[in-house]
Structure formats: C-alpha cells, structure tokens
Amino acid sequence: MERRQFLRLFPARHRRESRVLSPLPQWRSPGGPAVSGAAHGGGHFPVKSLPDFDPVGVVAKPGAAGAKPVLRQLFGILRRHGIRTLCDPQTSKLLGERGKARTLPALTQTVKLLIVLGGDGTLLGVARAMSERTVPVLGVNLGKLGFLTETTLEEVDSVLSHVLEGTFEMEERMMLKVQVLRGRKAIASSRLLNEVVINKSALARILELDVRIDGQFVAIYHADGLIVATPTGSTAYSLSAGGPIVLPAMKAFCITPICPHALTNRPLVVPDTVTIQVTLESDSQDVYCTLDGQMGLPLKAGDRLRVRKSNVGLPLIVPHPRNYFDVLRKKLRWGAR
Template identity: 50%
Template structure:
C-alpha cells in the first residue's frame, strides 16, 4: 500500500492535529499521501508532503483511505470512496465508534501491521434508497447505515404501510420507521430497540420507532428482498433521512423503495480483533463501575 488518502473531521482539533502528524509519519514510511484542501489548510500541511484532491475524489488512485474522526465522518467518506472500491480504515478520535474501530493510540502500530500485509478486508452491505413520485424517480442514494422516515419539527406519529417484494407486511402508526443494514444495527436502530446484527449476515432490519401498537416489533428480512412503504396520512413536515446526513422532504403519494445496493464498502480490520471484541469494547460490556478512559493523544515521540 503506497498511496494513502486521508479524510479528516475538520471540526475536531484532535483530528486535525492527528492528520498533520500522520502525514509526516507516512512520508517517513515512504508513502504517497493525499488530503483535501480544507484539511491541508487546517493542519498546515506542506504541498511537499501531500497531494491535494477534492473530498469526492479522495479515493481515486489510492490503495487505502484512512478516516480520522468518528462514525459520521466515516459514513460520509464511505459514499465518496465507494466508486473507487478502495479499502477504508477508520480511526476513532474520542467518541463511541463502531466503524472507526481503531483508536488513535493504536493507529501507528495498526498501520505497521497493515503495511506488512497483516489485515483482513470485510465487505459491508449497503442499501440503495429510491423515492418514486408521479413525476418519476426523484432520488437514488447509497446508504451504509440506515434510511429513516420521520416527522420534522413536531413530535407526532406517522402512519405507513410496509411491503416486501410487493407483499403487504404491516400497517403501523409510529414516530417513524428505520430500515437498517447490519452495519447500521448498532446505530439509531439499536437505540430504538432493534437487534445487533453481525455485519457478515445478509439481512435488512425494519424497525418502527416507538410504535403505537406494541406488537409492531423490529424484524429482520432477507437481504435480497425489496422493501417499500408509503405514508398513508396527508400531513406536512415529513422527512426521509439517509445515514443521518441527508434529508429529503416527503410528499403525499411518495413511495420509498429500499433494496441492497450492488456496491459494498471495503473495510479494513485487524485479523487479531473480531466483531465481538469490538462490541465488548465499544459497548463497555467488560468495564466495571468507575473505569476511566484516556482520550488524550499520544506524544509524537512515543510511537
């Protein structure tokens, strides 16, 4: 792996500092580094140390993309690198992160292992979401975590009809509806009472948010199914949110169609760490009361 792209959470001073330090370290490892113009300016990176590309092209010609930030930064970067089929490594800069599973303190040792060929690549399922109107298809969007239908400003219920492969499954009144991938099962869906799904399983979660009828529970359906739903009540201020980052207003008569994408995201993992290790660490299943976590950056001379 000789060409490395970096994606930085620009609102995080720790991520900016880490980008500067990592760029210098990668140059010492004789790797070609590419960053965005915004990251280069924020981290004061010399043009001699890194090439500059727009974020949407950061994956072009790269052997690896490293994301410095949190899961939100990782999800945004996933859409930008998807077409290049480049593997992605997420470095968590302080908060809970299932996708950015490598801590900053582990980053340099982890990268040495990657450069030595000691790593696994896992393909993560993605979804494609469509909105169909009388005028035609108005949205086609790749999603790594989830598609969520919900009310906008007012906390009111919605009514929707859900079908799978054209067969009616249920009608529900709820605060909203989540359709999630196995990757997204540890996100919003988990907070809404959904199950944790291993990322290697080929399945999609349908999860009503706070349903009026308590028997409307989350269900997991085969990954090759096509899920569609319509809102049955004429109410304003309804939104479809994609990976928590893009919001699209929903109109009367809209049909939302969701199916497995023909693309997948390639994510790098250490072969010495399995999914259950990640769950135990991120959900603090093994911690005792009073355990403290050190979120400070390691000194540059301690690598």
C-alpha cells in the first residue's frame, strides 16, 4: 500500500495558539556538551558560553506583509557578525535570490540556529518539518499575538545581537510522534508541537473512540472528537474544549474529549512515558485526524492513532526572562475578574 501523506488544511476557525512555557530537562548546544535546565526552574537556563551559530537559517511566513525589509535587516545583522545565511525556497523567492534555498529538513541539517519570521502558526509548521537534528529556534513575531514568536520587530536588532553573543536563555518544547495505522500498515507519520485531534465535520454523526494507554483499556468516548495535547498545546485547542492548563514542568499529555455525550468523560492528564492508542470504532463519514490545526488526513472505521512522546523536542530561544503565571495573566487574562 502506498504511504499517504497528511493534507494541508486551511484554518476554518480562529484558534488559540500555544501559550505555555515548557520545561527543558536537557539541551545540547551546537558542538557542545549537554546542559541540564532542571535547576533553573520553569525550563529556563542561561547560556553563558559564546555559541557557534554559523550558518544561520531564516524562514519567513509566505506572503507576510513587511517581511522583506525585516529579512534584509536580519541579513545585515548576521553579516556584521560574519555569519553566513541560508533560507528555505519560499523565503529565497521572496528575496529574489538564488542558490541559498534549502528545504526545511535539509536546512535544519545544515544550520546551527533557525530564525522564524511570522506568527505562531508559522513556527508550528516549521517545528513539524524539522529533521531530528536539534536546532535552536528564535521566533520573530510578524503577527498579532506571538506566544511562541515572542521577539517583536522593534527588538530584532538587540535580541539577535545578544543571542549571537551568547546572552540568552533556552527552553525546550515537548513534541509528539503520531502514527496513523490502517490494518497492519502505518499510512502516515509525523511529529507535532501542539496537539493531534480526531474530529468530525459539521454533518457527521457522533464518534465512537476506543482509547487505550500502554495497551490497557481506558474508555470508549462518544463525542464530537478527541484531543491529545502536549503541555504547549494544553492552552490551545484543548483549553477551548475544557481541558486543563498543564504546568510547564510537568512531563505529561492531556487527553481531552470534544463535547462528550457523557458528562463523566472528563479530560485526563497522563505521563509522557506512555503510548496512547485511539481507534475509530464508528463508521462515520468525514472524520479527520489533524495536526496543530494545519495538516489533516481522512480516517476510516478501524483506523488507529498511536501517540507517544517524540525523541526530539524543540529548543526555543527565550528573548526575555518571564514568569509562567505572568504569561497566563497577560495572554489569557487568567485569574482576572
């Protein structure tokens, strides 16, 4: 059977993007030893040595207004530091340059730092497309909110200069590995940063989903769908569906039913060491598996999703030290009256 790929989806709703700070148990700097961040709390730890970030990869949101002058500014800063730059084909096309383009997997195999210009959706797409080689990512916000892409346009020069000089902090975002199984074959596989969702179209009947953890039966959910989210994704779609906020230091997943038929089917928080299997039992039409709200695959009765923690995470450069609960209050108005 031919291996199927996830389809790119266009947003059908305004979705909350990631709003959490994930823990960093360990990160290996380019060419350096592994560094533990546990002692620093909240996943943050300062990088004190001068890093080698040559070359740097740059990825911009396709068609983003105002991206071109920011790219020129970034390239100028990098040239002043004597650092080479590479970019993906769409960014290269935006700049009208040739000979520097690399696909995202090839780019992350080559560069030692990746700068992403756009919104959180752009960074989610980059995270899924990255290779298994760990590359630090700096997000520059060209959108409105910017929970993952925190650096503003006004801060680009100073933040990037500090990063290149080795003055910055790092945190790692846990990622998931998802396989879609049909019969005995895996028809699709991907990593993701926020969440994997099984949901139905507006006209589809209620779904019947068999959930097992490490082979042990958990429940059969009768619901509009089901979400398995990382700590990063716990404040995205899962939160909108009534799921809990998972603190960044927790090594856990959220399993959140969407509009369950039984009120006793509540969200679960499970360790990140387990393997979750979800089987579509109902023979419903127009049922999809979606990744981070951006990629999708149609499902059939009997299809199984196997979800576990990915063996690689996403090292995210933090431009400013901040308190996790301050972020919740500022971005979510958490605890506000």
